[in-house]
Each structure stands twice: as C-alpha cells, then as structure tokens.
Amino acid sequence: MLVIRPIEQRDFTALKQFAIESGHGFTSLPVNDELLQKKLDHSIASFASRPAGKGECLYFFVAEDSDTGEVIGTCAIDAAVGLSAPFYNYLLGKQVHSSSRLGIYNVVDTLTLTNDYTGVSELCTLFLRESARHGLNGRLLSKSRFLFLAEFSELFDHRILAEMRGVSDDKGNSPFWCWLQEHFFSMDFPTVDYLTGIGQKGFIADLMPKYPIYVNLLSKEAKSVIGLTHDNTRPALRMLEEEGFSWRGYVDIFDAGPSVECELSQIRSVRASRKLKVHVADREVPHGYTCLLSNIHFADFRALIADVAVNEEKEQVVLSEEVALLLKVADGDTVRLVEI
Template identity: 80%
Template structure:
C-alpha cells in the first residue's frame, strides 16, 4: 500500500533518479543536485514553520511503499508562484481586423506573454515510477494534495493551477519551441527547459517577443500543438478534469502545453471531503476512500477501504472505522480526526 508523506533529506538519491527518469520537458525536476537539494530544503522549511496565511512555500511529498519503504513517486504544491521569480505564460486570445467599408471581417488568434498567474497556488512535480503505474497509485499521488489543500486552505490561493507538459519527442524537440528558436532564440528546447528549471529565467524577458504573436504566422507544426498535452501527461490531466479543472487559454511559453485551473473551493475532493473521528477495528464492509490524517508536519494519505459508522462523537463528527494497519500508516489512534472522500 502506498502512503503519501512529506519529503525528507533521505529521499535525495531517489529524487535525483526521478529527475533522470522524467526526461525532457519536466521542468520542475531538472537533473541538478543543487536545485534538487534546494527543493528539499524549501519543503523542510515550509513543513517546519506553519504559517497562518498564504505565503511562498513548497510542500513536497513522496509516495512510499508502506511495507518496503521504497519511494515510488513525488508530487508537490507551490503555495504562491511568481513572487520571487517571474512566472510566465502565453494567453491564447483573439484580435479582430475589420472594415465595414470594404466588407472585411477577420478574426485572428494571438499569443500574449503574461504574468497573470502571479500569486496563484500551483500543483506541480507529479511523477510516478513506471513500475508503479498500476491500480489507484496515480490517483492517490494526484488527489492526495487536495486533502492537504482542504485541511490547510488558509495557506493557499483561492485559485489552483496545474501546468501540463506539452508536446515534445524523445530527444526533447518541441515543435512550438522550434519556431520560437528559429525566429527569436539560438537555444534548443532541452537547454531552455533546463535553464528554467534551475531558476535562470532572465533570458525570457530579454529575448521573448514583447508584442502578441499572430498564431497564423507560426508553422503548422507549432500551431497544431498549442494547448495539447504530452501523451505521458494525459492521465494526469484526466484526473484533474475529474476534479473540475479546466483550460482557459493559458499555455506554456516553451512547449505550449495547457495550464488548467480551478477555484480551490470547487475542487471535487476539497468540496466533498469531510472530517471523521477514528475508531479502530475490523472493516468487513467498506468502500474505497482517499483518506488523510489532519496533521501538518506529519501529513499522511492513502487509499483504502473504510467503514463509515452511523454514530457521532461529542463534537458531532461521524465515526469511521480503520484497521490497525491503516491507522498505523496514517499515524492516528482512536479518537483522532481524519479527512476522507470516496474514490
């Protein structure tokens, strides 16, 4: 059984291996020891000092096998993007060129460089080792973050963002970036992807076109991938769409992958999750639920069968029965509170 927990220093070697395995286009996991260590340090600091309001902070989680201790995946939440470093997107829009006198009316699509997501909270760094992409593991890795958001909503923005990896081939060649490289840059896609991942974004402001780009001027290959998700990322997009995330025209400035968003309060697992009081015992008849404890620094989440009991505690919360094994993995005992939502 996989268990989600905050990342620890001991996870560095595995995190570096994930960075290697994730390949080109996975900007948030560059193969760079200093940056990976910085991400761990930032997460340790965020979990060590719980605030009372939204601020910069990286909450980094790993998926660990409850029996063997092997770490098989990662996911994270960036509490507020773009405050220390610029956060760029293209917005796909329209411009009208018309002349009533000549009877001409043309609508053309444009791409405009924006910082519209500054301060928004971002879901990021979702990676699951190929051998673990079975059963409900991917669902757990993606959706466990929503229980953390629900429990500690005061630490996050009312808008939640997720950038989807755009189209590129096995060599890291992006059709969209190829057009930009030809006209504005002299760097290939893997290079700019790596520079962005390690925080060196100054070249974007220096070299990116400052005015809207007319989409019809792009090559057909570049136009065809605008807003299209990489094949390996489509399952992750599907899970977010189940939760209510939608695309509103924002795309990545390098590979044109879509950025999807949802109001925090409208995310399905946030809206439908509830706190329950723990009871320890046998679970003979139960349904699969995503369940987490309500602890901050010791956050744990997993998917298991639980039995909802039709009785309330002194505070009016309903009771849920967990097995001893599940309670141990969640670090809870009788009388503690958990948050859960049906899968």
Template identity: 80%
Template sequence: MLVIRPIEQRDFPTLKQIAIESGHGFTSLPVNDEILQNKIDHSIASFAGRAAGKGECLYFFVAEDSDTGDVVGTTALEADLGLSSPFYTYLLGKQVHCSPKLGIYNVVETLTLTNDYTGSTELCTLFLREQARKGLNGRLLSKCRFMFLAEFSELFDNRVMAEMRGVSDEQGKSPFWSWLQEHFFSMDFPTVDYLTGIGQKGFIADLMPKYPIYVNLLSKEARAVIGKTHDKTRPALRLLEEEGFSWRGYVDIFDAGPSVECDLRQIRTVRHGRHLKVRIGDVADAGKHLISNTRFDDFRALIGDVAVNEEKAQAVMTEEVARLLKVEDGDTVRLVEM
C-alpha cells in the first residue's frame, strides 16, 4: 500500500534518481544536488515551523511503499509563487485590427509575457516512478495534495494552479522553444530548462521579447503545440480536470504547455471531503476512500478500505490502515469516497 508523507533527509538519494528519471521539461526537479537538497531543507523547515498564514513555504511529499519502504513518487505544494523569484507565463490573447473604411476586420492571437500567477499556490513536482504506475497510485499522488489544502487552507492562496509539461521530444527539443531560440536566444531547450530549475532566471527578463508576440508569425510547428500537453503528462492533466481545473489561456514560456487552475474552494476533493472519527474494527462493507489524518507536520494520506457509519459519524478501518495513518480510535480523519 502506498502512503503519502512529508519528505525527509533520508530521501535524498531516491529524489535524485527520480530527478534523473523525470527527464527534460520537468523543471521542478533539476539534476542538481544542491538544488534538490535545498528543496528538502525548505520543506522540512516549512513543516517544522508552521506559518501563521500564507508564506513562501514548500510542502514536499513522497509516496512510500509500506511493504518495501521504497519511495516511488513525489508531489508538492508551493504555497506562494513568485515573491522571491519572478514567475513568468505567457497569456494567449487576441488583438483586433480593424478598418471600417476598407472593410477589413482581422483578429489575431498574441502571447503576452505576464507575472499574473504571483501569489498563487502551485501544485508541482508530481512524478510517479514507472514500476508504481498502476491501480489508484496516480490518483493518490495527485489528490493527496487537495486533502492537505483542505485541512490547512489558511496557508494557501485561493487561486491554485499547475503547470503541465509541454511538447518536447526524447532529446528534449521543444518546437515552441526552437522558434524562440532562433529569434531571441542562443541556448537549447534542455539548457534553459535546467537554468530555470536551479533558479537562474535572470536571462528571461534580459532576453525574452518585451512586447506581445503575434502567434501567426511563429513557425507552424510552434503554433501547433501552444496549450498542448506532453504525452507522459496527459494522465496528470485528466486527474486535475476531474477536480475542476481548467485552462484559461496561460502557457509556459519555454514549451507552451498549459497552466490550469481552479478556485481552492471549488476543487472536488476539497468540496466533498468530510471529517469522521476513527473506529478500528470490521470493514466487511467497506468501500475505497481517500483518507488523511489531520496532523500538519506528521501528515499521512492513503487510499484504503473504509466502512462509514453515518449514524455515529465514524470511519471504520483496519488496524493496518490506522497504523499507516498514525491514528487511533477516536482520532479525526478526513475522508473522500473514491
């Protein structure tokens, strides 16, 4: 059974291996020891000193196999984007060129560089290792974040977003970046992807075009991938769409992958979650549920069999499930039916 828990120092070797496996375009996990260690340190500090409200906190989780102890996935929440380091996106918009005298009316699409997501909360660093891509594991890894958001909503922004990896090939070549590289830069996509991942973003402000880009001036290949998602990222996008996330025209500045968003209070798992008291006992009439404890620094979540006693407002679970969640009889858990 997979259990979600906060990342720990002992997870560094596995985190580095996951960074290698994630490949090009997975900006939030660069293959850089110092950056990966900083992420672990940042998360540990965020969990150790609970903020009074929203702050520049990183809540980094791993999925651990309870049978083997192996870490098989990562997922994270960035509470407050773009305060210490600018967070850039392109916004796909429209420009009208009209001349009534000549009877001409043209609408053209534009890409405008923005910092519109500054202060928003980001869902990030979702990666499930290949050997664990089965059953409900992907759903657990994605949806566990919403249980944490719901339980500690005061620590997050009401606008929750997620960047979806855009289109690139096995060598890391992005059709969208290829056009930008030709006209504005002299770096390939893997290089800019890596520099962004390690926080060296100064070149963006220095070299990015300052004015809106007319989409019809881009290459055919670049236009075709605007708002499109990498094949390996489509399952993650579908899970977010099930939760109510939608694309509102924002795309990544390097690969043009879509950024999707949702109001925190409208996320399905947040809306449907409820608190119940734990009772350890017979689960003969159990159904699959997403369950989390209500602890902050010792958060746990999993998908398990639970029988709900509506009259007593109880979640009836086995000793194993209770042990993995670190709860006992009478404790409170958050529950969502799968």
C-alpha cells in the first residue's frame, strides 16, 4: 500500500533521482546535491518545530510503498512564497488603444511582470515515477496535501497557488523563452531553468523587460503556448481543477505555463473532509467507501487511500489493522477523511 509521509534524510537518493527524471522545466527539483539537501533540511526543520502561524516553512512529503519500502514520488507545500526572494509572474491583461476621432478601437493583450503572489502558499514539486503512474497513486500524491492543509490551516495563506509546467520539448526548448532569449537574454532555457532552481534569480530583475509586453509582438510560436501546460503536467492540472482551482491570467515568466489558484476554504477536499473516531476491526472491514485518509499528527503525518466503513450514528470510521498501523492510529484516535 502506498503511504504519504514527511521526507527524511534517508530519502535523499530517491529525491536526487526524481530531480534527474523530472527533466527540464521542473524548477523546484534542480539536479544539484547542495540545493536538494538544503530543501530537505528546510523541510525537516519545518516539521521538527510546529510554528504558531504562517512562515517561510517548506513541507516536503514522499510516497512510500509499505511492502517494499521504495519511495516512488514526492510533493510539497511552500507555506509562503516570495518573502526572502522575489516571486515573479506575468499577468495577462489588456490595454485599449482608441481614437473616437478616427473611429478606431483596438484591444491588445499584454504581459505585465508582477509579484502579486508574495506571501501566498504554493503546492509544488509534484512528481511520480513513470512506472508508478497508475491506479490512484497520482491522486493520492496530489490530494494528500489537502488533508494536511485542512488540518493545519493556520500555517498557510488563505490563497493556495500551483504553478503548472509550461510547454517545452524533450531538449528543454521553450517557445516562449526562445522569444525572450532573442530579445532580452543570452541564455538558453535549460540554463535559466537551472539558475532559477538553485535560487540565482538576480538576473530576472536585471534583464527582464520592466514594462508590459504586447502579446501581438511575440512570435507565433510564443503566443501559441501562453497559458498551456506541458503534456506531463496535464493530469496534475485536471486534478487541481476538480478541486476548484482555476487560472486567473498569471503565467510563468520563462515558459508561460499557467498558475492556478483557489481559496483554501473552497478546495473541494478541504471543504468535504471530516474528522471521525477510529474503530479498528478485528475482522475484514465491511464494504463501504474508498477514502483518502490521514491522521491528525503534524510531524508524524501519514495519508493513504483505503476502503473503509463509516458508522454515521457513532461518527466512527472502521479501519483494518493494516490501515490503522500505517496511519499510526489506534482505537479512539481521530482521522480526517474525504471520499474519493
């Protein structure tokens, strides 16, 4: 059974392999041992001491096969982006050019550099190994974070953001970046992607155009990918849209992938989740519901998908011994769950 838990030092090798396999455009997993270790240390420190409120905390999780011990995926929540280093996006907007005297009225699309998401909480670093992309594994990896958000909402912003990977080819070439590179930069997309991943973002403020970009001046190829996602990212976007996330015109400054957002309280799995007392069955659990469940522990957080029975009268959920053990709960404890 696949179980979600906080990342530990022993997961470094798997995390590095994920960084290699994720390819170009996956900025939050740079192929750099020092930066990966820094992220791992940041998460371990965040889980080690629960803060009183929202801060610059990083909560990294991994998906572990309870039968083999193999770690096959990862995901994370950044509690507040843009506080120590600027967090940039383009906002797709409009400008009107008109002349009543000449009878001309033109509306043009623009891209304006913003820091509008400063302080917002971000869902990030969702990666599942290709061999594990089946069944409910991707759904568990993505949606488990919503139970953590629901249980510890005071640690996060009321707005939740997710940046979707934009269009690029197998060699890391981004049509949107190719236009920016030609006119403002002298670096290819993989280099820019890597520098951003390791935190070297000073070049953005130095070289990025300061004024709105008129979209009609972009190349046909660059215009065609604004707001579109990478093929590998579409399943993740669909799951977020199921949860109530929507695109409000913000795109990544390098590959023009969409940034989607939702109010924390309006995320479907947050809103629909509930807490029930645990009863551990001494025999097979009667047929009931397939649910996403988590314990309500902070540092020892666990989440999984399992078939459970619910006794509405007693406000009780019936778990098998195996599920209770993996969730680190016993009779009388509380779990949070939402039906899949």
